[in-house]
Structures are given as C-alpha cells and as structure tokens.
Amino acid sequence: MGLLDFFVSFAIMASIYAIFSMGLNVHWGYTGLLNFGIAGFFAVGAYTSALFTAKMPTGALASFVIQAFGLNMPFLLGVLFAAIFSGLIAVLVGLLTLRLSEGYLAISAIGIAETIRIFFNNERWLANGAQGLIGIKRPLGDVIAPAYYNYFYLGVVVIFVLLIYFALERGIRSPWGRVLRAIREDEVMAAADGKNVFLFKLQSLALGAMIMGIAGSLYAHYSAAIQPSVFEPLFGTFIIWTMLTVGGTGNNKGAILGAFIVWALWSWTTFVILKIVPASFATRAPYIRYVIIGILLVVFTAARPRGIIGEERQVSRF
Amino acid sequence: MSKLRIENVVSGYGSMDVLHRLSLEVEEGKIVTLLGPNGSGKTTVLRTIFGVISPKEGKVFYNGQDITGTPPENVARLGMCYVPQEENIFAALTVQENLEMGAFIRDDDFRPRMELVFEFFPDLTDRRKSRAGDLSGGMRQMLAIGRALMLNPEMLLLDEPSTGLAPFLVEQIFERIQTLNKQGVTVFLVEQNAQALSCADHAYILEGGEKRAEGTAQELMNDEEIGKYYLGR
Amino acid sequence: MLEVIVYGIVLGSIIALGSVGLTLIWGITELFNCAHGDQITAGAYLALLFGGLLSRIGPLGNPVGPFSFSWGLLISFIPAIAVSIGLAVLVDRLVYKRMRRSGAHFITAFIASIGVAWALRGFIYIIWGADFHFYSQGLRAMVFLPAGIKLRTDEIFIMIVAWGSVAAVYLFLGRTKTGKALRALADNPNLARVSGINVERMLIWAWGLAGLLVAVAGILYGIETQLRPEMGWIFLLPLFAAVILGGKGSITGALAGGLVLGLAQQVSTLFLVPTYKPAVAFIIMILVLIFRPKGIFGRRTA
Numbered sequence: 001m002g003l004l005d006f007f008v009s010f011a012i013m014a015s016i017y018a019i020f021s022m023g024l025n026v027h028w029g030y031t032g033l034l035n036f037g038i039a040g041f042f043a044v045g046a047y048t049s050a051l052f053t054a055k056m057p058t059g060a061l062a063s064f065v066i067q068a069f070g071l072n073m074p075f076l077l078g079v080l081f082a083a084i085f086s087g088l089i090a091v092l093v094g095l096l097t098l099r100l101s102e103g104y105l106a107i108s109a110i111g112i113a114e115t116i117r118i119f120f121n122n123e124r125w126l127a128n129g130a131q132g133l134i135g136i137k138r139p140l141g142d143v144i145a146p147a148y149y150n151y152f153y154l155g156v157v158v159i160f161v162l163l164i165y166f167a168l169e170r171g172i173r174s175p176w177g178r179v180l181r182a183i184r185e186d187e188v189m190a191a192a193d194g195k196n197v198f199l200f201k202l203q204s205l206a207l208g209a210m211i212m213g214i215a216g217s218l219y220a221h222y223s224a225a226i227q228p229s230v231f232e233p234l235f236g237t238f239i240i241w242t243m244l245t246v247g248g249t250g251n252n253k254g255a256i257l258g259a260f261i262v263w264a265l266w267s268w269t270t271f272v273i274l275k276i277v278p279a280s281f282a283t284r285a286p287y288i289r290y291v292i293i294g295i296l297l298v299v300f301t302a303a304r305p306r307g308i309i310g311e312e313r314q315v316s317r318f
Numbered sequence: 319m320s321k322l323r324i325e326n327v328v329s330g331y332g333s334m335d336v337l338h339r340l341s342l343e344v345e346e347g348k349i350v351t352l353l354g355p356n357g358s359g360k361t362t363v364l365r366t367i368f369g370v371i372s373p374k375e376g377k378v379f380y381n382g383q384d385i386t387g388t389p390p391e392n393v394a395r396l397g398m399c400y401v402p403q404e405e406n407i408f409a410a411l412t413v414q415e416n417l418e419m420g421a422f423i424r425d426d427d428f429r430p431r432m433e434l435v436f437e438f439f440p441d442l443t444d445r446r447k448s449r450a451g452d453l454s455g456g457m458r459q460m461l462a463i464g465r466a467l468m469l470n471p472e473m474l475l476l477d478e479p480s481t482g483l484a485p486f487l488v489e490q491i492f493e494r495i496q497t498l499n500k501q502g503v504t505v506f507l508v509e510q511n512a513q514a515l516s517c518a519d520h521a522y523i524l525e526g527g528e529k530r531a532e533g534t535a536q537e538l539m540n541d542e543e544i545g546k547y548y549l550g551r
Numbered sequence: 552m553l554e555v556i557v558y559g560i561v562l563g564s565i566i567a568l569g570s571v572g573l574t575l576i577w578g579i580t581e582l583f584n585c586a587h588g589d590q591i592t593a594g595a596y597l598a599l600l601f602g603g604l605l606s607r608i609g610p611l612g613n614p615v616g617p618f619s620f621s622w623g624l625l626i627s628f629i630p631a632i633a634v635s636i637g638l639a640v641l642v643d644r645l646v647y648k649r650m651r652r653s654g655a656h657f658i659t660a661f662i663a664s665i666g667v668a669w670a671l672r673g674f675i676y677i678i679w680g681a682d683f684h685f686y687s688q689g690l691r692a693m694v695f696l697p698a699g700i701k702l703r704t705d706e707i708f709i710m711i712v713a714w715g716s717v718a719a720v721y722l723f724l725g726r727t728k729t730g731k732a733l734r735a736l737a738d739n740p741n742l743a744r745v746s747g748i749n750v751e752r753m754l755i756w757a758w759g760l761a762g763l764l765v766a767v768a769g770i771l772y773g774i775e776t777q778l779r780p781e782m783g784w785i786f787l788l789p790l791f792a793a794v795i796l797g798g799k800g801s802i803t804g805a806l807a808g809g810l811v812l813g814l815a816q817q818v819s820t821l822f823l824v825p826t827y828k829p830a831v832a833f834i835i836m837i838l839v840l841i842f843r844p845k846g847i848f849g850r851r852t853a
Contacts, residue, residue, distance in 0.1 A: 034658065097840075106661065107795070108833075108837055110788070110791075111791075114788065114833060115834075121826060122824050122826055233784070234669070242666075283681070289673070290676065291669075291673035291674060294673055297665060302659075370741070391750070407739075407742070418728070420746055422728070422747055422748050465746065
C-alpha cells in the first residue's frame, strides 16, 4: 500500500509541475519570452486561492495566523481567482518590462518574483508572513476519507492537466497561436506584417501566468500549508525551466514529459540516496539533487537544447 | 596582378542569401570601388572576405592563396586590414589605446608606426588621451582607419568611410585614401556615395547581391543607364 | 546614519569586486553568468577549507595582529584563488566554449549558467552542510574613528584588500597589453577579432581574472559576516543590478555600480526591514533598465 501512496503523491506533484511547464511553454516555447519569475506567479496563485477559500481564523488560531481576509469560497472559485490575479500581475509586469530586451526581461522577472516573495514574507498582515498559511481548504476534504483522498486529488489534477493540454493544443493551431510562433521566429517580420507585437506578447504573458496561477492554486490545496520559502527560485522557477528544457521546448507533450522525468529524479534520488548513505550524512543527502539537476540542466542546454521531444514541426503549417 | 579575388561567392545570414554567385577582383596597387544602394550586400562582401562570415559557396583568394573561411584574427595577419562601417573603434579606450590595439599582433615596437599614423591624421594628435567614444564623427573615422594602418597593411578594406560625414570631411577622407594608395596600399572601397568613383581606378556596381556593372570610373560615369539608376545623374 | 553609510561602503566594496568579473565576461561573451554569486560562495568556502588546514600548523592558528582571522586564513587566500581560477576556466572550457563553437544563443548559455550555479551550490551543501560557518570565533576588535564611527578592525582590512585589488585590476587593465586587449574585447568583440586578437586565449585571462576577484570577494564577505551556502544567491541580484547600472563591459561602471548598490541597500535599512534589501537592488535595476538601459557608463558609440 505504501508504494502506491508514494506513486500517487509523486504523480500529483509531477502533474502540478506539468501544468507549470505548459505555462512556461506558452511564454518561452511559443512566444520566446524569458520568464524567470515563475515563482512569483506560483506564489500569487497559491496565496490567492488559499486566502479566497479560507475562513478568517477565530479563537486561539487567530493569534497564530494573521491574514488580511478570508472569503470562504469554494475550491473551484479559488482556482479561478488564482488564475485571474496571476494574469493581472502578469499584465502589470508586462507593461513594465516587455519593452526591455530579452536578457533584461529575464533578470527583471527574477527580481519581481523575489520581491513578491519577500513581500509576503515581511508583511505579516497579509498572509501570516514567514509562517505562512495552514489548514488550506481541500475540495471535498470532509467528504472523502483521508486514506483515499490523494487518489481523488490526483484525479482532479489530471483533469486540469488534460483540459489545459487540449486547450493549448487547440490554441496554438489557431490564428492567434500562429502569430505567437511568428513573433518567436522573427519579431521584426511579424511587426512588419502589421501585428501588434506588444499586445500579443502581453496576452501570451497573461495566459501563461494564468496557467501558472492554476498550478499554484492546486499546489496550495494539495499541501494544505504554504509559506514564502516554498516560492524561492529553485523550486519555483528553475526546476520548471529544467523540466521544459529536458522534455522539449515548444511542445506541450514535452512539457509534461519533462515535468515527470525531472520530478522523478528530484523525489526519487532522495529516496535512493537515503538508503545508500550512512545516517550521519542524511541531512546533506537531499542536496545531491541540486548537483544532479544542475548537471542535467547544463548537459541538456549544451548538448540537446531542444530537449527530448523537441519542437513540434506540424504546427507551422500555413 | 590580382591581390584579392572572390569567385562565385554565395553568402548570407541564416537561411537568407545576400550574395548570389558574386565574383570580383582587386588588382594590386589599385583603388577599386564597390558601389551600391542600401541592402545590396556591400558589407556582406567585406565580411565574407575577412572571415567574419563564411561563404556557403565560392572562394576567396588573397595573394593567390585560398583564404576562404579563414577566421578574422588570422586574416589580419596576412597583410589585409578591415575597417567596418559601424562600431569601428573601441569607444571605451583612448585614441592612443585604440592604435595600440591596432598593433596588437605586432611583435616589434609599434611606437614609430604610431607616430606615423598621427602624422597622417594630425587632428588626432591633440586627442591622444581622449576617450575614443567622445570624438566627433570625422575624427572617429580617421581613428578607425588609423587603427587599421598600425599593421602597415598591404591592403585595406574600407566599408563606407564617408558615412555620416560632412562633405568637406568626406573629401578629406578620400584624399587620405588616395595618399595611402600612392604609398602602395591596395584599397578596396565599398561605398554608397558616388563621389567614391572619382578616386577609383576600377569599379563595380552591386545590387541585390549581384554584379550589375563594372569598368573604369570613366566608363561607368559615361554610361547613361548606369549614370541614371545608380549614380543619380 | 553615518554608520549605515560606512557599512554600505564596506559591503559595496565587496559587491564591486564581484561585479568587475561579471561585467567583463558579459562584455566579452554575452554571457550573463548566473553562477557568479555561487562562485563567490565557493571562494569563501575554499578559504575555509584551506584556512582550516593551514591553521592547524602551529603558530599559523594565531590571529593576525588586530584582526579576527588567523594566519592560516590569510595564507589560504592563495590556494583559494588558485582553485577558484581553475574552476572558472574549467567550466568555461567544458560548457561555454562548446556553446560559443556551436553559435548558441546567449540565452542557452544563461540557462546553462543556472545549472552550473545549482550544481556548485549542491556541492557546497554536500561538503559543508547547511549550517553557518565562521572563519574564527574570536573577538572582533573595534576601532573608533572621529564623528563617532565604529569600525571593526576586520573591516579596515576588508577595505584595504578590496580597494587594493581594485587598484591592481586597474593597473592590469590599464597598463598591460593583455589588460587593454581585454577591455577592447569587452567594448567591441567584433572589432577585436578583426584586429587580430584571439578571443579564446583572452577568455582564459578574463575567466582567470573573474575567478580571482570572486574568490577575494567571497573571503572578504566571510570575514565580514558568516559563511552559508545561500550567500551566493544573496549576492546575485545586487551583482546583476550593479553591472546593469554600470553598463555592459564597463569596469569603472561595475565598480561604481557596486558601491551604489551597497550604499543603497544599507541606507534602505533605515526605513525598510533588512530582508527587503534584494528588492531594493531589484528596483534600482528596473529603474535603470527603463530609463537608461545602457547604464551610466554604458557603451556609447555613434
């Protein structure tokens, strides 16, 4: 029974990350936008969903958990608002930074994500600062027995993965999607064709961010507790870049594959290492993942930047 | 004697070909001008010769030797020097340091040569210690050519040296180029400005990456068609 | 207020040292090295390693004069710098050179440098663990300057070494042929090639210089506060901001930028919680990018 539970937990996280990867694919794979601030959208999605679906803490709990509001909405509305707020932040960020050249956009995004994290960390009145929020509402959490809950949640997440996958696959073949691809290939030519490049990029930024917001929300409701330290650059941004790079940039299947592979490496290596390594080393063992993932990223960008699956050729059929 | 020759060169950027089977020749000791409108591929010709880009087809010969695709840092050692059109000086360095960098591959003492260059472009002498990026357009052009002269080249490739200069400065530059030629330097000059014909021994007209015409400066200027379309007469 | 400024200058000097290497590499190769912060960390930990070993040899364990660190640590500057240089050049040869050869987009190299950063940090965690480390546990002696400014003796050492290194870098870059070639390369790589300068050979010098400076910056930071594996990340945003502020490839700009960032971050603690410091760095960077993207000393040609 234990092994099955392990796999289910693994699959849930891998699927959530798959959604993040697809969001990044919209940004980078389709439009060529360097979003190194995924963690920011992750945080916004997670916190929005958590706050919107939470009840204001009462009694003894109120002294431990301080939050600005709690609207006690149902799960799905939480996800919806997570997407909306994430998208709004993306629009703001886009208005600020899209006119910058690529490299600068990337670095700005890192800064923005960090600022968001620091803000949540310091401003305790908003979402309990560094201690974060706990007891986040689980959809149908009261109805389904704890032993089977994860199976149910896996189903929920997989439904989201499939919905987003098919929506994106339709979207990329639409006229809108083709413009995005044209922008990625040659911005100057796309602009010469009369397309409002800025507007398309903004839309792409918002769409990808909304997807990331959804993923953030799903994460929050799964782990039932979130703190700002979760949304730091490694887990919140760069691991997703690794996933997309390994799986295949420009390809939604690649995004999902990459997420599963990298998450597998990430979560299983700890498991395996802890079995091999002497107990005294146990606290440091998790960091071997850093080295593995780091080397993975280097190897793939150096040797196979297109990833395992590589970009889909069929899409560019005009 | 042919100093520089390119044969059937196909060259460009990415999937886009700019030059289509272009052949031309520069005879030793002459000034040869390549004239053409914007986008005709003039800069691509020079870049291909100097190895900044490798041709997809065709060959480049210098002094009879095949130098096709030789990287720029090696071409510089062959006796040929190239002055690009834009960003042709080290803006962050001083005038003197720019010339020093021109002499980078020299083993010997470059200082006598540097003094000669200052004599050749006297206006630069007062600004030896000035930051190159602060110089005026005309001085910058002189410095760009001066940098190339530090190696005592047999041949100079010049990309639109008259760009953005006032007419009297343009005259000055062309006069300096002619003086260099009289001293024995072969010059391959690429220009948009038809005035460049006046000092050329031989000229080519380039359009759309193809040779449209060639001949002596006199022949080209006398030809009505060419005069009308390319030389604005 | 005065103390904040003084401390800001101390910190700014360390950031400035780190920024020089970053801007040089950026100017020459278009690589914005995300591993730079972690290389600083590596330098600090290397000194911990060598310093620890050396300090066991008799009198080398004693503190140097009025400072808190031992002779062992002082000597360890040399092996730490050597290994740091070796590491920097090695990574370039193994990873970035391949990408230059295959004409890879600078984004690819940027992402690769993230992988390098990650792997490097992982190694540090594995070897030393996540706890804080200190070069020495001894008392930190203070010096009292006019106007009521208190400085640790260590901080005077830091300033001397930092600005001494800066002076040495200036001399190297300004007076030697290799140094001028590096500046030329950082300013206009294409023209440098056209002038016959061999880029790959120069890059060894560039990475060597970067490796030296990050090691010194790391050790100085370790003397100033403490060592922990995350410290590279703390540096990264201020480094990025300093380099962008100073302009791509401009050494003077990087130095000035480093000082400005150090000061700005410290001054911000007067009215913001210290954990907002990276945000301050980021805001400066964004303002520069919006209003003056070339930086203050940025490349200005035609």
